[in-house]
Amino acid sequence: MSDINPKKDDSQYNPRESAQRWEKEIVAAKKELTKFHTASKRIINKYLDTRAGTGGSGDSDSAYKLNLFWSNVQVIKASLYSKPPRVDVSNTFKDSEDDVSRVASNILQRMLNHAMEKDHSDFDVAARQGIGDYILVGLGQIWYRYEVETEQKMTEPVIDPQTGVTLAEATPYEVIAHEDCLTDYVFWEDFFWSPARTWEEVRWVARRVYMNREQLIKRFGEKIGKIVPITKGKKNADSTQPQNDPWEKAGVFEVWDRTTKKVYWHVLGMDVVLDEQDDPLKIEGFFPCPQPLVSNLTTSNFMPRADFQLAQDQYDQIDELTTRITYLTRAAKVVGVYDKTATGVARIFTEGMENQLIPVDNWAAFAEKGGIKGAIDWVPIDQVAATIERLTMQRDVLKQNLFEVIGLGDIMRGMTNPDETLGAQQLKAQFGGSRLQSKQMEVGQWVAAGQRIRAQIICQHFQPQTIVERSNIMHSEDASLAEQAIAFLKQDATKRYRITVESETMAMVDWAQERDSRSQFMQAVGSFVQSVTPLIQAQPEAAPVVLQMMKWGLGGFRVGKEIETVLDQAISQAQQPKQPPQPSPKEQAEVKEKEASAKRQDTQAVKNLADARKSSSDAQLTETEQQMIAPVQPMQPAPVQQMPLPGM
Numbered sequence: 001m002s003d004i005n006p007k008k009d010d011s012q013y014n015p016r017e018s019a020q021r022w023e024k025e026i027v028a029a030k031k032e033l034t035k036f037h038t039a040s041k042r043i044i045n046k047y048l049d050t051r052a053g054t055g056g057s058g059d060s061d062s063a064y065k066l067n068l069f070w071s072n073v074q075v076i077k078a079s080l081y082s083k084p085p086r087v088d089v090s091n092t093f094k095d096s097e098d099d100v101s102r103v104a105s106n107i108l109q110r111m112l113n114h115a116m117e118k119d120h121s122d123f124d125v126a127a128r129q130g131i132g133d134y135i136l137v138g139l140g141q142i143w144y145r146y147e148v149e150t151e152q153k154m155t156e157p158v159i160d161p162q163t164g165v166t167l168a169e170a171t172p173y174e175v176i177a178h179e180d181c182l183t184d185y186v187f188w189e190d191f192f193w194s195p196a197r198t199w200e201e202v203r204w205v206a207r208r209v210y211m212n213r214e215q216l217i218k219r220f221g222e223k224i225g226k227i228v229p230i231t232k233g234k235k236n237a238d239s240t241q242p243q244n245d246p247w248e249k250a251g252v253f254e255v256w257d258r259t260t261k262k263v264y265w266h267v268l269g270m271d272v273v274l275d276e277q278d279d280p281l282k283i284e285g286f287f288p289c290p291q292p293l294v295s296n297l298t299t300s301n302f303m304p305r306a307d308f309q310l311a312q313d314q315y316d317q318i319d320e321l322t323t324r325i326t327y328l329t330r331a332a333k334v335v336g337v338y339d340k341t342a343t344g345v346a347r348i349f350t351e352g353m354e355n356q357l358i359p360v361d362n363w364a365a366f367a368e369k370g371g372i373k374g375a376i377d378w379v380p381i382d383q384v385a386a387t388i389e390r391l392t393m394q395r396d397v398l399k400q401n402l403f404e405v406i407g408l409g410d411i412m413r414g415m416t417n418p419d420e421t422l423g424a425q426q427l428k429a430q431f432g433g434s435r436l437q438s439k440q441m442e443v444g445q446w447v448a449a450g451q452r453i454r455a456q457i458i459c460q461h462f463q464p465q466t467i468v469e470r471s472n473i474m475h476s477e478d479a480s481l482a483e484q485a486i487a488f489l490k491q492d493a494t495k496r497y498r499i500t501v502e503s504e505t506m507a508m509v510d511w512a513q514e515r516d517s518r519s520q521f522m523q524a525v526g527s528f529v530q531s532v533t534p535l536i537q538a539q540p541e542a543a544p545v546v547l548q549m550m551k552w553g554l555g556g557f558r559v560g561k562e563i564e565t566v567l568d569q570a571i572s573q574a575q576q577p578k579q580p581p582q583p584s585p586k587e588q589a590e591v592k593e594k595e596a597s598a599k600r601q602d603t604q605a606v607k608n609l610a611d612a613r614k615s616s617s618d619a620q621l622t623e624t625e626q627q628m629i630a631p632v633q634p635m636q637p638a639p640v641q642q643m644p645l646p647g648m
Contacts, residue, residue, distance in 0.1 A: 115454070
């Protein structure tokens with residue numbers, strides 16, 4: 001993508017001009033995001049059920065709610081992220097014979113997963129908070145940074161051993177004591193970007209970090225840190241952030257500008273920028289963050305819109321009906337009026353006991369009025385009960401409409417109709433989860449994009465010894481290739497790798513479904529092996545083709561991905577020409593013993609023949625002797641025949 005603004009010469013940038021530019025840019029971005037921030041605060045109050053008089057703006061205490069919004073958010077959150085993901089790093093070209101590339105991908109995968117799997121990892125905390133913001137307000141973001149700590153050491157002085165004169169004094173030098181790639185969570189109200197229609201058009205991104213005076217001096221120096229204006233923060237009834245922080249802080253904007261390939265630190269209201277640096281990470285894409293998780297995007301404006309806003313009418317109607325049902329339920333009680341002169345009627349409910357009669361004055365007049373029926377009248381509770389029943393039915397209809405709008409079917413909430421068949425329930429779950437699967441894919445791509453940034457930071461800035469230590473590669477079978485693999489990674493080799501994160505690895509596992517999937521997988525593999533075994537026995541050269549077919553078939557099973565590496569090794573071995581079987585050491589020893597025994601027998605036969613020739617008076621050998629000598633000649637393959645010699 002070509003830059004919208006051409007890169008200017010560095011000499012044209014100075015602190016004051018930069019401050020004027022970023023003051024204008026940030027103010028414009030804040031104005032663009034005002035409606036989103038206002039709506040997000042109202043949504044969070046709705047989620048937390050903040051009422052009037054409880055420290056936030058919300059509905060009055062007289063309103064009664066059925067907080068389905070909170071319930072739906074909890075269901076979606078558990079489906080999108082319940083545990084740290086598993087990162088997969090593989091060579092894009094999948095060259096099975098490129099061992100250095102394979103070991104390099106293994107090192108990178110070990111390091112990425114190690115950072116996620118440790119307890120309370122910074123990525124796990126940041127990802128959970130970012131995904132929570134995405135579900136609630138429609139915007140979630142994380143931020144990657146390279147952190148390094150150095151220490152001073154001294155070189156050894158050089159002294160002439162003969163004269164004792166110091167040839168070189170000890171000099172200080174700096175070494176890296178600790179380095180890491182950390183993941184920071186970015187609050188939705190602190191993430192800014194240049195107004196654009198799509199993410200590709202975004203020129204700069206920024207995050208706001210609140211720093212006190214001590215942190216400002218440590219980061220920007222005493223000269224700049226002391227002049228930064230800081231405030232204690234104004235109390236705002238509509239704010240969702242803490243209102244009682246005693247420390248005065250300044251909101252520092254860290255701006256990454258893709259047009260100039262520079263990073264700026266600026267505080268609104270200052271006439272100079274706090275700091276300005278050239279590209280510190282030197283990674284592909286420049287931004288230290290992936291494209292944020294954004295809900296309900298259009299190509300007209302890159303602006304999030306929460307799912308709640310698209311279903312807020314249904315939520316409001318349900319709350320309204322809940323309030324009416326609550327008041328009618330309170331009114332549905334035994335209440336009536338009675339004739340004041342009939343004092344005995346009142347005593348029926350205040351003093352009446354079992355098997356007790358209450359006297360009535362002037363019985364004749366009491367009976368003439370109709371007795372108890374004529375002296376008392378009840379509130380028509382049957383009409384109230386009928387109204388409650390109808391309102392409850394209407395609320396159930398609105399709940400179904402709400403589930404259709406937000407894509408959560410009743411089967412996904414653990415509710416089912418006993419009259420439905422299993423196929424009907426599975427069909428409802430399948431279509432009800434289609435939108436949820438789309439969100440799972442978005443979250444998986446967001447996590448994978450962030451891990452690509454982390455991988456580039458590792459390859460670009462980490463020391464080789466740090467990579468060896470974090471990956472623990474020297475204690476694996478690939479230790480002999482570790483040095484070459486690390487050198488390969490340091491050559492900006494991440495472009496050759498495909499870093500992916502399966503969204504299913506972050507959701508809660510349905511163990512029953514996982515068991516059924518594995519059972520189906522084993523049945524399919526068993527049936528296939530049984531079918532192709534006669535073919536392999538008849539034509540062994542067909543084994544690689546059969547294994548490739550099996551690998552292709554495994555692509556339809558998610559549980560089969562874990563054993564694809566085993567199949568790759570089996571295919572590689574099947575394609576290699578088979579060597580003749582080598583005899584065991586025991587068999588080799590037996591063969592050598594037989595050869596030595598045969599050689600001793602031949603030597604003894606020659607010696608016997610020589611003795612016979614020496615003792616014989618006849619100098620001419622008979623035809624029989626020639627036949628005995630023939631086998632011991634080196635050029636004759638005929639077997640030795642043992643025959644008695646004359647005169648022996």
